[in-house]
Amino acid sequence: MTSKVEExxxxxxxxxxxxxxxxxxxxxxxxxxxxxxxxxxxxxLAKVCRTWLEGARKRLDAALAEDDDEPGPGEDGGGPGR
Structure with a gap:
């Protein structure tokens, strides 16, 4: 467990x-x-770094998943590509 200082x-x-x-x-x-x-x-210190990097990876994965969920141009059936 990390202390308040490490957090x-x-x-x-x-x-x-x-x-x-x-x-x-x-x-x-x-x-x-x-x-x-x-x-x-x-x-x-390695544990602190690992925690930061894991958090960054989760945020990146969430942002990429959000992008995948949004339809691109012409993919929603009613956009300008149709």
């Missing part, structure tokens, strides 16, 4: 922080405790 993070904020966490982990030089804390934060 308030926008996608770009979470992504940018996640990039920084990964950079620090890859650079090394941190203690085991620091590495574990960074890993846990990275997991939280």
């Amino acid at each position: 308030a993070l926008g996608y770009e904020q979470a992504r940018d922080e996640l990039i920084e966490v990964v950079r620090r982990l890859e650079a090394g030089g941190t203690t085991l405790e620091e590495s574990l804390a960074l890993w846990e934060r990275g997991e939280e």
Whole structure:
């Protein structure tokens, strides 16, 4: 479960922080405790990003479904294409 702070993070904020966490982990030089804390934060940030992306996908799918439901020109039987 995400905290209020993580819920308030926008996608770009979470992504940018996640990039920084990964950079620090890859650079090394941190203690085991620091590495574990960074890993846990990275997991939280990845979850925030995934939630944003899933929401965006649902909105896109809904918009595309809406477009599919609307008849195109001449498809409703009474438009200018007839």
